[in-house]
Amino acid sequence: MRTSLSESSAAQKAVPAAKTETNSVVALVGSPNSGKTTLFNWLTGARFKTVNYPGSTVDYSVGRTQARYGEAIAVMDTPGTYSLDPKSPDEEVTFKAIFDHKEFGTARLVVSVVDATLLGRQLYITRQLLESGFRVVLAVTMSDLLSESGRKIDRESLSRYLGIPVVLIDGRLGGGINELVEVIRAELSRSSDDVREVRPVRWDDAKVESELKKLDLIASQVLVSDTPSVAPKTFLLVRERTKKWDRILLHPVAGLVIFFAVMSALFGSIFWLAAPVMDWVDQALSWLAEAVVNAVPEGLLAQFLSDGVIASVAAVAVFIPQIFILFVGINLLEDSGYLARAATLIDRPLSLVGLGGRSFVPILSGYACAVPAMLSARSINSRRERWLTLFILPLMSCSARLPVYALLLTFVFFDGASWAAGFTLAAIYLGTIVLGAIAASLAGRFLQLEDRSFFMLELPVYRMPRLKVVLRQALTRTMNYVKRAGPAIFTFALIVWVATTFPNYDLEDKTERLDSSYAAQVGKYIEPVFEPMGGDWRTGVGLISAFAAREVFVSSLAVLMQVTDEDEDSLQASLIEKMRDAKAPNGMPLFTTASVVGLILYFMIALQCLSTVTVAAKEAGSWRFAIVQLVVFNIVAYALAVGVVQGLRALGIA
Amino acid sequence: MSTTTTLADLPPETTKTIANLAGDPVLVARLRELGFIVGADVKVVGRAPFGEPVLVEIRGSTVALRKAEARCVHL
Numbered sequence: 001m002r003t004s005l006s007e008s009s010a011a012q013k014a015v016p017a018a019k020t021e022t023n024s025v026v027a028l029v030g031s032p033n034s035g036k037t038t039l040f041n042w043l044t045g046a047r048f049k050t051v052n053y054p055g056s057t058v059d060y061s062v063g064r065t066q067a068r069y070g071e072a073i074a075v076m077d078t079p080g081t082y083s084l085d086p087k088s089p090d091e092e093v094t095f096k097a098i099f100d101h102k103e104f105g106t107a108r109l110v111v112s113v114v115d116a117t118l119l120g121r122q123l124y125i126t127r128q129l130l131e132s133g134f135r136v137v138l139a140v141t142m143s144d145l146l147s148e149s150g151r152k153i154d155r156e157s158l159s160r161y162l163g164i165p166v167v168l169i170d171g172r173l174g175g176g177i178n179e180l181v182e183v184i185r186a187e188l189s190r191s192s193d194d195v196r197e198v199r200p201v202r203w204d205d206a207k208v209e210s211e212l213k214k215l216d217l218i219a220s221q222v223l224v225s226d227t228p229s230v231a232p233k234t235f236l237l238v239r240e241r242t243k244k245w246d247r248i249l250l251h252p253v254a255g256l257v258i259f260f261a262v263m264s265a266l267f268g269s270i271f272w273l274a275a276p277v278m279d280w281v282d283q284a285l286s287w288l289a290e291a292v293v294n295a296v297p298e299g300l301l302a303q304f305l306s307d308g309v310i311a312s313v314a315a316v317a318v319f320i321p322q323i324f325i326l327f328v329g330i331n332l333l334e335d336s337g338y339l340a341r342a343a344t345l346i347d348r349p350l351s352l353v354g355l356g357g358r359s360f361v362p363i364l365s366g367y368a369c370a371v372p373a374m375l376s377a378r379s380i381n382s383r384r385e386r387w388l389t390l391f392i393l394p395l396m397s398c399s400a401r402l403p404v405y406a407l408l409l410t411f412v413f414f415d416g417a418s419w420a421a422g423f424t425l426a427a428i429y430l431g432t433i434v435l436g437a438i439a440a441s442l443a444g445r446f447l448q449l450e451d452r453s454f455f456m457l458e459l460p461v462y463r464m465p466r467l468k469v470v471l472r473q474a475l476t477r478t479m480n481y482v483k484r485a486g487p488a489i490f491t492f493a494l495i496v497w498v499a500t501t502f503p504n505y506d507l508e509d510k511t512e513r514l515d516s517s518y519a520a521q522v523g524k525y526i527e528p529v530f531e532p533m534g535g536d537w538r539t540g541v542g543l544i545s546a547f548a549a550r551e552v553f554v555s556s557l558a559v560l561m562q563v564t565d566e567d568e569d570s571l572q573a574s575l576i577e578k579m580r581d582a583k584a585p586n587g588m589p590l591f592t593t594a595s596v597v598g599l600i601l602y603f604m605i606a607l608q609c610l611s612t613v614t615v616a617a618k619e620a621g622s623w624r625f626a627i628v629q630l631v632v633f634n635i636v637a638y639a640l641a642v643g644v645v646q647g648l649r650a651l652g653i654a
Numbered sequence: 655m656s657t658t659t660t661l662a663d664l665p666p667e668t669t670k671t672i673a674n675l676a677g678d679p680v681l682v683a684r685l686r687e688l689g690f691i692v693g694a695d696v697k698v699v700g701r702a703p704f705g706e707p708v709l710v711e712i713r714g715s716t717v718a719l720r721k722a723e724a725r726c727v728h729l
């Protein structure tokens with residue numbers, strides 16, 4: 001699972017500039033969750049996300065070995081695959097990338113990455129690679145987990161059995177990397193004379209069975225006791241510990257209760273954990289605003305800076321701690337190994353609506369961002385399930401929506417406790433799952449595509465999440481978030497400020513200035529569209545600007561509401577105050593229970609993110625799919641928002 | 655078919671040896687890749703809520719399977 005597209009393209013770009021004489025690449029290939037990405041990160045210095053879940057990498061990426069390992073070698077990380085007989089789109093990526101890459105052709109050398117604790121089974125693809133004609137080097141990862149149980153690998157024998165060099169890797173501390181690079185280099189220089197034909201093997205059932213049996217035997221012979229006098233334990237301690245945990249976490253009743261507790265804690269904690277930090281951020285930004293206003297001579301520029309830029313940035317920036325906490329929570333789950341259990345627990349409920357357990361990880365990462373989520377759907381083998389998952393992913397409340405909900409909930413619960421806001425937020429998030437389920441079962445009726453659906457998931461061992469890595473990854477993701485949303489917020493700060501300030505910028509009365517501005521003049525034409533959902537022209541402008549990025553709704557609103565730090569103790573308090581005072585065209589308050597519910601519902605469903613549309617078209621392989629999705633979600637969002645607002649009003653709830 | 659039991663009806667905590675794999679070729683191929691080969695020992699260690707997927711221990715690792723896949727594994 002990539003944190004963002006930009007991260008993976010950064011590594012892909014790293015290579016073409018390289019003067020690799022023959023444009024060849026060394027590919028890391030192996031079973032899912034065997035430690036390829038971890039190894040790739042050590043070799044190249046990249047910081048791709050490693051996840052304790054089989055099927056986390058869904059695209060190949062290329063990088064160059066770090067300078068400290070000598071002359072650079074181009075290496076390629078690939079999605080995990082059990083064999084050279086691909087059964088899902090991510091496995092196909094690997095197949096194509098090593099046999100027939102558009103730039104590198106056939107991989108010059110393959111580093112077959114196998115997990116020491118699953119040696120017998122994972123050597124299978126090593127054998128297939130060898131029989132296909134590749135030059136292969138074996139990298140055995142997770143060797144640290146063996147020694148705990150008093151075992152080690154006899155690498156000389158293993159090397160002899162397979163006829164290839166073997167290197168032991170410790171993926172946590174980086175042991176063996178130097179040696180691996182040396183072995184790769186030696187192999188590369190040796191290979192120049194003999195040109196082998198590389199072609200994927202096709203094995204019949206009998207051959208597969210006999211290969212697997214043979215490998216099992218080899219594995220049992222090369223796993224030897226650490227200390228000659230002591231017989232090795234017949235089991236691995238990590239696996240025993242994992243089994244104990246699974247007895248609780250996968251228990252039919254307790255497991256389900258824990259699952260819901262974990263999910264509610266993830267979403268509920270966003271608010272109350274962030275509350276104190278949010279106050280600091282708010283204070284700091286308010287001081288900054290004051291400092292800027294004092295430093296710049298009074299005039300249009302000062303006004304633009306304080307009422308445009310600072311108001312916009314501050315409105316969204318207060319919610320960054322919440323986004324960070326969301327990412328920390330997701331990363332903790334990813335690192336621990338719980339994701340595979342969660343996927344197993346909800347396979348059955350999800351298959352009732354046409355999805356499957358494999359849809360869980362894309363759905364969860366959809367709460368961070370729909371773009372990487374759609375990519376991660378490549379690990380779903382059934383085309384039908386994959387298509388339905390892609391269809392509902394934009395409904396998952398991504399982090400761009402968090403500032404919107406957070407602002408509206410802060411508005412509602414301003415004087416209340418943060419747990420109330422947290423609770424409501426968790427309810428919104430769980431509500432999106434219900435919406436997703438409804439959307440999947442409805443879309444399933446129209447979908448002609450039938451495909452074999454299966455669910456076979458290896459449950460990886462539990463690992464203690466490494467706090468440092470988790471925090472660092474969460475920070476990277478938060479920075480990416482800021483980088484993505486920042487430009488849109490700035491651009492719209494300028495556009496909305498200009499539109500709301502001119503032509504009568506010299507009017508003393510700010511309200512009059514706004515009401516006679518260009519934005520208001522144009523706004524009056526669109527107002528009828530937004531009035532049924534309890535909005536006015538200002539909400540309308542906010543909603544339209546949200547198509548640039550959802551959080552721009554919040555920053556635009558700050559400009560439209562003319563936030564100042566003059567009379568309030570903080571910028572956020574000022575925004576809330578202004579929202580409370582805002583009047584709809586009919587003289588009633590603009591933000592009421594009904595209109596806030598309408599807005600939240602609208603944001604839950606509307607598809608306002610154009611990158612999502614592009615990725616959907618690419619991943620589903622059809623622009624029609626993406627356009628139908630775009631149109632349907634926006635129409636439904638609007639219709640439901642109008643329906644609910646009118647319904648609530650009919651019931652006497654303003 | 656009725657004479658042989660499949661992994662889908664194996665009671666919990668009993669270990670049996672795989673006699674044969676049969677069914678959809680893609681499912682069977684993936685099962686093999688996950689370690690389900692003739693002669694290997696399997697044990698059901700649990701079931702997810704709602705009876706599926708089944709949790710199976712195979713050669714030291716745990717794999718979750720739906721009943722439909724477990725039925726391909728004859729014991």
Ligand SMILES: Nc1nc2c(ncn2[C@@H]2O[C@H](COP(=O)(O)OP(=O)(O)OP(=O)(O)O)[C@@H](O)[C@H]2O)c(=O)[nH]1
Nearest residue numbers: 032033034035036037038051055056057080142171
């Ligand atoms: N203890 C230990 N853990 C490791 C080692 N190498 C990797 N891991 C962990 O194993 C998990 C999987 O690592 P990845 O590098 O993401 O595996 P991958 O092969 O890229 O997985 P896919 O992309 O799903 O195919 C992560 O939680 C890693 O932290 C190792 O040598 N020792």
Ligand SMILES: [Mg+2]
Nearest residue numbers: 036037056057
């Ligand atoms: Mg990976």
